[in-house]
Structure formats: C-alpha cells, structure tokens
Amino acid sequence: MSTALPTILLVDDEHHSLASMRMALEDDFDCLTAASADEAMRLLEEQFVQVIFCDQRMPGKSGVAFLTEVRERWPDIVRIIITGYTETNDIIAAINDAGIYQFLTKPWHPDHLVMSAKNAADLFRLTREHDRMALEMRFLSRSLESKVEEQRKALREGLGFENVLRAPNSPMNGVIAQARQFASFDVPVLITGEPGTDKAALARAIHYSSLRSDRPFFEVNCAGVDDDILEVELFGARRGAMPGRQTQKTGLLRKADGGTLYLRGVSELSQDMQRRLARFATAGTFRPLGSPEMERSDVRLLGGTDRPLGTAVAEGRFRADLFYALGQTTLSVPPLRARVEDLSILSQHLLFAAADRHGKPVHGLSDDALRFIERYDWPGNLRELENEMVRMLIFSQDSVLGPELISRHILQASPDTAEADRSVDSVLVSEGTLKERVEQIEMRILRETLTRLKWNKSRAAAELGLSRVGLRAKIERYGISEPGKTAVSDREEED
Incomplete structure (x- = not known):
C-alpha cells in the first residue's frame, strides 16, 4: 500500500x-x-x-x-x-x-x-x-493499581464471555448466564458436553470473568496421558526424582497458585490420579514427585468431560469424592445440532479465521451454502465445522464460497430440519418399504450432485449415468429445485 x-x-x-x-x-x-x-x-x-x-x-x-x-x-x-x-x-x-x-x-x-x-x-x-x-x-504514569485494573478489564473483554460467539436467540445464552453467576463465586465447576464443543473456551471465560482474572490460567489434557507424565505435569518433581533429569520441575498446581486450572477429560483419569486429585480438591495439598513433604496451593479447579460422570460414579469407575468436589456447580454445553441459530455466525467466523491464517482473503459464505450448513447435524461439533471451513477455503476460487464446495456427505443431509437424524445410515435402518428407503437415498444423491456441479444438469446426468430427460423426470418427481428458483426449467445447461 x-x-x-x-x-x-x-x-x-x-x-x-x-x-x-x-x-x-x-x-x-x-x-x-x-x-x-x-x-x-x-x-x-x-x-x-x-x-x-x-x-x-x-x-x-x-x-x-x-x-x-x-x-x-x-x-x-x-x-x-x-x-x-x-x-x-x-x-x-x-x-x-x-x-x-x-x-x-x-x-x-x-x-x-x-x-x-x-x-x-x-x-x-x-x-x-x-x-x-x-x-x-503521561497516560502510562498512572498508579499501578489503575494499570492492573485496566489489564484485567482487557483480559475480560478479550477472553471473557463476549468471546463465546452466539446469536441473539442462541441456546447458549442460558449457559452463559449460568456461567457468569458461577464465575463470581470461587467454587469448582464441572463442564460437560460432547467432544468438540469447546468447553475450554467456557472455562477460560469463567476464569477471566472471576476475581482470579489477574492470575494465571492453565489447562491440561488428562485423556490419553500416562500417569507418570501426568503426575509430573500436575504435581511437579524434585531434583533427581526423574531418571535422566537433574533439574526441578514445577507442576501446574504450583504454577497456577492463585489462579485457575482446567482439567480436560477428567473422566479418563486413572483411579490413582483420581485419588491424588481428590486430596487436592478437598484439602488443597499435594506432594511433588520425590518430595517427602506436602505442599499447599490455592487453585480453582474447572473440569471438562465428554461423558456423564454420574454414571461412572454409580459403576465405580470414578471416585465419588472427586466427582462431588469438582461438581459443586455444573454446566452443560449444547452440541452444534442444538445450536442451529449459531451456525451462520460460527461458520463465518471460522472461515475468516482460516482465511487470515492462510493468507487467502474471502468475503464469506453464500446464503445457499449456509442453508446446507444449518441443516447438517455436525456430529464432530466445532472441530468438524472448522475442518469443513478450511477445506472449503482450500478449494475456493471465488471470494464468496458457494454450496458446491461443501463435502458430499453434508450436501446429502436431509433438507427437513425437523428430522432428528439426517444421516444416510439412519435411512438404511429406518422403517418403511425398500422402495421408500431407496427413494430417500436417491433424492439426497441427486441434490448433492446437482449442488456440487452448480446445477449443470448435463454434467449431473453424465455423472449419474442418466439421460437429461431422465434426470429432469427425477427432479420433478422429488420436487428438487435450484435455490432461488421455484420450478424446474426445461432448458438444459450445456457443458
């Protein structure tokens, strides 16, 4: 410039x-x-x-x-x-x-x-x-107390609840209202929700909206980590306690003193780690590896789990004392399929973030693309949505991304948003005659192919092995119409 x-x-x-x-x-x-x-x-x-x-x-x-x-x-x-x-x-x-x-x-x-x-x-x-x-x-020469308060305010604005994107009528609004209440009380919170719902963002928002916002926030993944590694990561180790390492390791429970520690995947903790964390959650004490003495730390614990811990407690797979220590208050994050109102905001945000990250500017998603996005279940939640936005960005040629870029299984989702399960597998095991179930799958394949090929009926007929007359007959039979058009045109597009 x-x-x-x-x-x-x-x-x-x-x-x-x-x-x-x-x-x-x-x-x-x-x-x-x-x-x-x-x-x-x-x-x-x-x-x-x-x-x-x-x-x-x-x-x-x-x-x-x-x-x-x-x-x-x-x-x-x-x-x-x-x-x-x-x-x-x-x-x-x-x-x-x-x-x-x-x-x-x-x-x-x-x-x-x-x-x-x-x-x-x-x-x-x-x-x-x-x-x-x-x-x-002159502006920066104000008192230290005033500067700290401004820093805390900036953190709250940048990492607080305003950072949790949602529509004005979002199902997340009730969850956020509860989380705001919990944030002002210095108690543990157990956050539940399906994988990929970004429970960590809610945990960060709780921390940066609390009285601990000027203190550290850490998170640790408890799932799929060996106890030896997790023990050192959480509790730390004295000099010489780890083979091949002669330096001292400070654990997160010490680093987060005065702040907040978010435990991701607490349902995957071993019985031994559950016991040790239960002692810290109830007494505030822990023992670093190789230390003869207990140490004390003031840390607010937030837990995240993809599975209902109440069932695990009843089956003896999760300690009741840790469950009740972490679950003084609980929040349930809804999956994306229950947040249809938010999908437009979330998908556009993830697309622009990916465009900025990869240096490929775009203007957003078309209305037709958003309609397909909003009627898909997104079983992988935000992670799946983010991956789809990156994929569409990679293949995009225009500044506004259309539905032809969307993955085929998403395009094949049923247009009936009232259906509880829109996957093709559900059709295979659903009730109805063979003809009815085959027709449901055929209709979805037709819609997906036409959308992907930008409604070029000549190309769609060739790909599907149909004549153009046969394709037109099936379009009319299933009432499939191009977005923005109410009737099927007799004019065929040429290759």
Missing part, C-alpha cells in the same frame, strides 16, 4: 522560482504553491502542510513576517526561509524570533533544496512522534 507524500508549501512572488522549486521537489513531495503571503495563508487553512519554503522578499508582507504568523497558528509546521546573500546578516535576529528552522541562500542547488526538504519532513514526523510518546508516557 503506497503512503501519502509529505506536503510542502512553496511561497514566492516570482513564478519561475516557484516552478524551479516545484520541479526539484515534486518527485518526493506533494507540492502546493502560492505567489503571496495571503494566498499561502488561505492554503494553510485548507490543507495539512508539514513544511514551508518561503522567499524573504515579497510585496506586501516579508517572508519572516509571514512565517512568524504561521508559528503562532501552526507551530508544528517546519519553516524554512530563502534569502539573498546581501541580506543574510540583516535578518538573522528576525529569523531567530520567528523560530525558523533553516534559511537557504540564493542561488540554491536542487540537491541542497531536496535534502533540506527531506530533513524538514523528518523533523516534522519525529516531533509528532515525540509528542505522541510523551502523551502516552
């Missing part, structure tokens, strides 16, 4: 002098010209000028007198006066009184004129930056 050139005002009653100065400077500067002090003053009132070159001898008002007036009204403008050899000594005092940056003598050399102009423009820029920095320093 090109930057604007500095603006210089040239003032001289001799037109050939103005033309010569302009010719020397116009490659590097935006030049304004005036033949008198009055004309120059009018230009200054209308234009943003950084530097003035002004001749000393002009009819009516001298250069020094004019620049003195400029100093009073626009003190930041860098002022340069041009004089003749015979008058230099006579106006030194006047130049000082006018606060003039430099004077040039006639005849001037073009290179000297350009160098003076560049130095003056740099001086103007540096003066502005100095004033800005001085203002910032």
Whole structure:
C-alpha cells in the first residue's frame, strides 16, 4: 500500500522560482504553491502542510513576517526561509524570533533544496512522534493499581464471555448466564458436553470473568496421558526424582497458585490420579514427585468431560469424592445440532479465521451454502465445522464460497430440519418399504450432485449415468429445485 507524500508549501512572488522549486521537489513531495503571503495563508487553512519554503522578499508582507504568523497558528509546521546573500546578516535576529528552522541562500542547488526538504519532513514526523510518546508516557504514569485494573478489564473483554460467539436467540445464552453467576463465586465447576464443543473456551471465560482474572490460567489434557507424565505435569518433581533429569520441575498446581486450572477429560483419569486429585480438591495439598513433604496451593479447579460422570460414579469407575468436589456447580454445553441459530455466525467466523491464517482473503459464505450448513447435524461439533471451513477455503476460487464446495456427505443431509437424524445410515435402518428407503437415498444423491456441479444438469446426468430427460423426470418427481428458483426449467445447461 503506497503512503501519502509529505506536503510542502512553496511561497514566492516570482513564478519561475516557484516552478524551479516545484520541479526539484515534486518527485518526493506533494507540492502546493502560492505567489503571496495571503494566498499561502488561505492554503494553510485548507490543507495539512508539514513544511514551508518561503522567499524573504515579497510585496506586501516579508517572508519572516509571514512565517512568524504561521508559528503562532501552526507551530508544528517546519519553516524554512530563502534569502539573498546581501541580506543574510540583516535578518538573522528576525529569523531567530520567528523560530525558523533553516534559511537557504540564493542561488540554491536542487540537491541542497531536496535534502533540506527531506530533513524538514523528518523533523516534522519525529516531533509528532515525540509528542505522541510523551502523551502516552503521561497516560502510562498512572498508579499501578489503575494499570492492573485496566489489564484485567482487557483480559475480560478479550477472553471473557463476549468471546463465546452466539446469536441473539442462541441456546447458549442460558449457559452463559449460568456461567457468569458461577464465575463470581470461587467454587469448582464441572463442564460437560460432547467432544468438540469447546468447553475450554467456557472455562477460560469463567476464569477471566472471576476475581482470579489477574492470575494465571492453565489447562491440561488428562485423556490419553500416562500417569507418570501426568503426575509430573500436575504435581511437579524434585531434583533427581526423574531418571535422566537433574533439574526441578514445577507442576501446574504450583504454577497456577492463585489462579485457575482446567482439567480436560477428567473422566479418563486413572483411579490413582483420581485419588491424588481428590486430596487436592478437598484439602488443597499435594506432594511433588520425590518430595517427602506436602505442599499447599490455592487453585480453582474447572473440569471438562465428554461423558456423564454420574454414571461412572454409580459403576465405580470414578471416585465419588472427586466427582462431588469438582461438581459443586455444573454446566452443560449444547452440541452444534442444538445450536442451529449459531451456525451462520460460527461458520463465518471460522472461515475468516482460516482465511487470515492462510493468507487467502474471502468475503464469506453464500446464503445457499449456509442453508446446507444449518441443516447438517455436525456430529464432530466445532472441530468438524472448522475442518469443513478450511477445506472449503482450500478449494475456493471465488471470494464468496458457494454450496458446491461443501463435502458430499453434508450436501446429502436431509433438507427437513425437523428430522432428528439426517444421516444416510439412519435411512438404511429406518422403517418403511425398500422402495421408500431407496427413494430417500436417491433424492439426497441427486441434490448433492446437482449442488456440487452448480446445477449443470448435463454434467449431473453424465455423472449419474442418466439421460437429461431422465434426470429432469427425477427432479420433478422429488420436487428438487435450484435455490432461488421455484420450478424446474426445461432448458438444459450445456457443458
């Protein structure tokens, strides 16, 4: 992106002098010209000028007198006066009184004129930056308590509940309202929800909306991690306690002292790790690996689980004391299939984030694409939606992404949003005659193929092994219509 050139005002009653100065400077500067002090003053009132070159001898008002007036009204403008050899000594005092940056003598050399102009423009820029920095320093010199409060506010705004994207009528609104209440009380929270529902974002929002927001927030994945590794990660280890390592390891329970620790996948903890965490959750104490003594830490625990822990407690797979310690309050995050209202906002946000990450700018999703996205179940929730947005971005050729880019299994989802299960597998095991179930699958394949091929019926018929007349008959039979059209056109698109 090109930057604007500095603006210089040239003032001289001799037109050939103005033309010569302009010719020397116009490659590097935006030049304004005036033949008198009055004309120059009018230009200054209308234009943003950084530097003035002004001749000393002009009819009516001298250069020094004019620049003195400029100093009073626009003190930041860098002022340069041009004089003749015979008058230099006579106006030194006047130049000082006018606060003039430099004077040039006639005849001037073009290179000297350009160098003076560049130095003056740099001086103007540096003066502005100095004033800005001085203002910032005065702003930053407030009390430490005020600065900490501003930092906490910034964190709350950037990582708080406002960061959980949702529509005005979202099913998440009730969950967020509960979470706000829990955030203000220093108690553990157990967050439940299907995989991929981003329970960690809710945990972060709770932390940054709590009284602990100026203290650390950590999260650890408890699923699929060996106890030896998880023990050191959580509780830490003394020097020499780990084979091959002679340094001390500080655990997250110590690092998060005064803050919050989010335990992802707590349902996957082994019985031994459940016992050790239950002791910390109830007594606030833990023992690092290799240490003979217990340590104490003040950490708020937040737990996340994909499975209902109540059932695991009843079956003896999860300790009741840890369950009740973590579950003083509980939140349930709904899956994407229950958040149809949010899908437009979430998909557009994930698409723009992917576009920014990969350096491929786009303008968003088309309305037709959003309709397909909103009627799919998204069993993988936000992770699956994010993957689909990245995939569409990779194959996109236009700035607005259409439904032809959507994965085939999503395009084949039933258009009936009232259905509880829209997968093709559900049709195979559903009730109904063989003909009825085959027709359901056929209708979905037709819709998916037409959408993917941008409703080019010739290409769709060729891919499906149908004649164009046969394809048109099936479209009419199933009532399939191109988005934005209510009737099937008899005109066939050619390849």
